Amino acid sequence: MPAPVHAVLVARSSTAAAARLERALDAIRAQSQSVASLAIVVRGDPAPLKSAAEAANASHLIAAPERTGFAGAVELAMERLPEGHVWLLDDDSVPEPATLAKLASALERQPSVAIAAPKLVRAGDRRRIESFGVTMTTTGRTVELAHGEYDQGQHDRDDDVLGADIRGMLLRSDVALALVPDRAMLGADEGLDMGVRARLGGRRVSLVPDARVAVWPPRQTPLRRDYTRRVAQLHRRLAYASSLTVAPKWIALLPLAVWATALALLAKRPGRVAPEWMATFTVLVRLGSISRSRRRVRAFRTGSWSQVDALRLGRTQLRERQQASEDPRRDNPDRLEFFSGGGAWAVLGGLVVSVAAFIALLTWPAIGGGALLPLRHGVLALWRDALWGVRPEGLAEVGPADPFSAVVALLGTIWPGGPSFALVLLWLLAAPLAVLGGWFAATRFTARPAARIALAAMWGLAPPLWDALAQGRPAAVIAHLLLPWLLFAGIAAHRSWTTAGAASILLAGVLACAPSLAPAIGLVWLVGLAVAIGARRRRIAHVVWVVVPSIVMFAPLAARQFSRGTPWALFADPDAADFVHGSAAAVAGGSVNPDGWEALFADLGLSWTSVWWAPMLLAPVALLALTAPATRKTWLAVVALAVAAVGSVTAVVDLGARLAVVDGVRVPVWPGSALSLAWLGAIVACAxxxxGVRRGRRPLAVVVIVCAALAIVPQATALHRGDTPLHSASDTTLPAYVSAQARADGEVGTLILTPLADGTVAAKVVWGTSETLGGASTLERTPVDVSEDDEAVAHLAGDIVSGSTLTVADEVREAGITFVLLRGQDASASAQRVVALAAQASMDQRAGFVRVGETPHGVLWSVVDEPAARGGMDAGETTTAWFTGIAQGLVLVVALLLAIPTRRTRDQARQKPRLIGVQNESREERTR
Structure with missing residues (x-):
């Protein structure tokens, strides 16, 4: 005689609970095989459901706490049920009339079957399978055997599986109590766990394709869903582990969480990071639940794990399933065509122009002049300067490094054998690299080769870039090279985590090189965020993330600047130096130094006026850009012109902002970086x-390229004419004697005295082999209040220059200084020469110093006795340094993991148009 069937129906008490319960009860009453008894478990207040339960003649109405899970509710009911098969349902399950009969028949026909599982279909579309069989990989990851597919009977032959969704399961009477669902799973993988335990007990799970149950998706937030799934997976890993391995696996939970976090970021699923750590800490503390689950496994187990392993998915099978489920549409509607479209020729042309302009650099070991300084000799020293700690300039200054120091460290790492030579390579390759970045940026706006080449060439011939190259501004050059890549990634940041991660790194690099661009780029970001909120609400996190690394990288420096009352100093140039510039009107017109034409004409023996040449040559670019809104890409053109206007205004403001002090003189912020932003907006509009024109694209492209090329003639020929501060240099700004000793002992300190034209002396202390580009600090160059170290250095310099009778040598030695260097002076400045001679005479007469001699860098003295050790960081400063370094490192690692493309993200990118703001155009129209 067939065993009776007892149904357990789990319901939630809510405003819609009665309707859902009535729907489920009607489906149970409509079964062709009736149930022997019905137990209803209500999670929450049972009062709203009491009348429906009484009308259904429920044998039990059980009230459970609201937070009770499905497994806990079933466990309460099974304690009160008589012997028989147990049918598990919830109020979101609607079985078809023959479902129970089919399930019961499967149990009766196959005595080895402990669990009969129906085919779950979607209630809104019963043609789609919601779940039909579950298994797991060799590492314990849950895999749905069928989910989201149209039901065409393709899985109906699958009978023996490892597990199934718990909803609609029918448990055989003799194993029902032993296979009660485990409430430690928190509602995920309960059916899989029951199937594993059944398999270990010599029983199995059978799928019944003719038994169908319509289900609604569970009402869970993504955070809750990912959390419960991960808790279930980690819990099963410990519950199934052998006695010898359970302790090591429990200890490995935290390292595993770190590894899973890295994989989640690499897979561009940062939403899984928080659930991963929440689940890890949950499982770590639930030792009682783990022990209870292990006892349940042991109590029913009669066989070995080989019975379970036979139904797991191996790597090969898992890969085959993933490939079969991928969308076969891989064609990108916009082909890159870098070689066939002329991009490679444009880059080659940029290289030819660059070598012609800077051919002398091919014989230089290092480059100097302007704001250029050597780089540290070793890679470790480069990165040490980029961290929070004791600064390489000052007596015992401890504080944050400028973010630009990390950019310098990365640049020097490219050429570890001689980091300073990386600057020579930067100068030689700046133009072709700019062309390359401009070409890729153009692929976001146009598919036509003429427009792409025009934008790429104009970016490589940009007057701001060549002004920076001619005047020795490394930060501005790097910012110019990064801007088009920031545009390329940033304008598509809403599409994927890959582009958002890349844009976040590029933005941090751009702002590190040109902090003055922060207001302008911040305004553009706010507009993008507003668009994301209004149009793409699911992609807001992508846009928000773009600024996170920049905020974290600048946070220590910002905290220090705000604490000393100099917040505006955050916008100071990291490579501050005085420079030649034109009027504000000339700068707004697009050129930092339009007077370069006057020097060019003078060298050619011409007396032509130079005022109108720069604006006249750039006028065609401006006029063409203004016509862009008349094309089909109106909103893109308007945004590009707005960026150009914001950049031009920022350049004028920068010229009036004198934030840094160099050799006793306040110098303005370099406006060329803002002009690069303005130029980028203008040439995007040109492209x-x-x-947008139907005919004459090539002539228009030629005209604007020629105009841009003519506009940079003064800067491109400046090195040949000697009209530039660039010169061949060594890898140190200190005498070779100091550099050699510093290489043996890195803590060698040098007091540098520089006589100024106004009769004063600039003094600073440098540690190591040289003043370096990465060691310079905006904190030192943007002071308001004089610090104790500044006062100490000023007193030492004053005593030396004034010829004081005080024993200066003792003070110098106590400060840890080994050398005193008096820099050379301009013979045409009498006041400067007088101060230098007085300082030199004073030092020659003092006891405690030995004159090393005159060097190309100035007159050098050495302290006779051994200097004291330089002051370091105390315990609090060390803690701050570690915390800052770890926080910044973690954020950058996260951004890098997000930015690294994977096969899945590449496949997704191929299915999206590269162009922004334009729907798919036919290939014929794009290539006309």
Missing amino acids: IAID
């Missing part, structure tokens, strides 16, 4: 205008 859009060229893309």
Whole structure:
């Protein structure tokens, strides 16, 4: 005689609970095989459901706490049920009329079957399978055997599986109590766990394709869903582990969480990071639940794990399933065509122009002049300067490094054998690299080769870039090279985590090189965030993340600047130096130093005026850009012109902002970086205008490229004419004697005295082999209040220059200084020469110093006795340094993991158009 069937129906008490319960009860009453008894478990207040339960003649109405899970509710009911098969349902399950009969028949026909599982279909579309069989990989990861597919009977032959969704399961009477669902799973993988335990007990799970149950998706937030799934997976790993391995696996939970976090970021699923750590800490403390689950496994187990392993998915099978489920549409509607479209020729042309302009650099070991300084000799020293700690300039200054120091460290790491030579390579390759970045940026706006080449060439011939190259501004050059890549990634940041991660790194690099661009780029970011909120609400996190690394990298420096009352100093140039510039009107017109034409004409023996040449040559670019809004890409053109206007205004403001002090003189912020932003907006508008015309694209492209090329003639020929501060240099700004000793002992300190034209002396202390580009600090160059170290250095310099009778040598030695260097002076400045001679005479007469001699860098003295050790960081400062370094490192690692493309993200990118703001155009129209 067939065993009776007892149904357990788990319901939630809510405003819609009665309707859901009535729907489920109607489906149970409609079964062709009736149930022997019905137990209803209500999670929450049972009062709203009491009348429906009484009308259904429920044998039990059980009230459970609201937070009770499905497994806990079933466990309460099974304690009160008589012997028989147990049918598990919830109020979101609607079985078809023949479902129970089919399930019961499967149990009766196959005595080895402990659990009969129906085919779950979607209530809204019963043609789609919601779940039909579950298994796991060799590492314990849950895999749905069928989910989201149209039901065409393709899985109906699958009978023996490892587990199934718990909803609609029918448990055989003799194993029902032993296979009660485990409430430690928190509602995930309960059916899989029951199937594993059944398999270990010599029984199995059978799928019944003719038994169908319509289900609604569980009402869970993504955070809750990912959390419960991960808790279930980690809990099963410990519950199934052998006695010898359970302790090591429990200890390995935290390292495993770190590894899983890295994989989640690499897979561009940062939403899984928080659930991963929440689940890890949950499982770590639930030792009682783990012990209870292990007892349940042991109590029913009669066989070995080989019975379970036979139904797991191996790597090969898992890969085959993933490939079969991938979308076969891989064609990108926009082909890159870098070689066939002329991009490679444009880059080659940029290289030819660069070598012609800077051919002398091919014989230089290092480059100097302007704001250029050597780089540290070793890679470790480069990165040490980029960390929070004791600064390489000052007596015992402890504080944050400028973010630009990390950029310098990365640049020097490219050429570890001689980091300073990386600057020579930067100068030689700046133009072709700019062309390359401009070409890729153009692929976001146009598919036509003429427009792409025009934008790429104009970016490589940008006057701000060549002004920076001619005047020795490394930070501005790097910012110019990064801007088009920031545009390329940033404008598509809403599409994927890959582009958002890349844009976040590039933005941090751009702002590190040009902090003055922060207001302008911040305004653009706010507009992008507003668009994301209004149009793409699911992608807000992508856009928000773009600024996170920049905020974290600048946070220590910002905290120090705010604490000393100099917040505006955050916008100071990291490579501050005085420079030649034109008027504000000339700068707004697009050139930092339009007077370069006057020097060019003078060298050619011409007396032509130079005022109108720069604006006249750039006028065609401006006029063409203004016509861009008349094309089909109106909103893109308007945004590009707005960026150009914001950049131009920022350049004028920068010229009036004198934030840094160099050799006793306040110098303005370099406006070239803002002009690079303005130029980028203008040439994007030009490219859009060229893309929009039907005929004459090539002549228009040629005209604007020629105009841009003519506009940079003064800067491109400046090195040949000697009209530039650039010169061949060594890898140190200190005498070779100091550099050699510092290489043996890195803590060698040098007091540098520089006589100024106004009769004063600039003094600073440098540690190591040289003043370096990465060791310079905006904190030192943007002071308001004089610190104790500044006062100490000033007193030492004053005593030396004034010829004081005080024993200066003792003070110098106590400060840890080994050498005193008096820099050379300009013979035409009498006041400067007088101060230098007085300082030199004073030092020659003092006891405690030995004159080393005159060097190309100035007159050098050495302290006779052994200097004291330089002061370091105390315990609090060391803690701050570690915390800051770890926080910044973690954020950068996260950004890098997000930015690294994977096969899945590449496949997704191929299915999306590269162009922004334009729907798919036919290939014929794009290539006309």
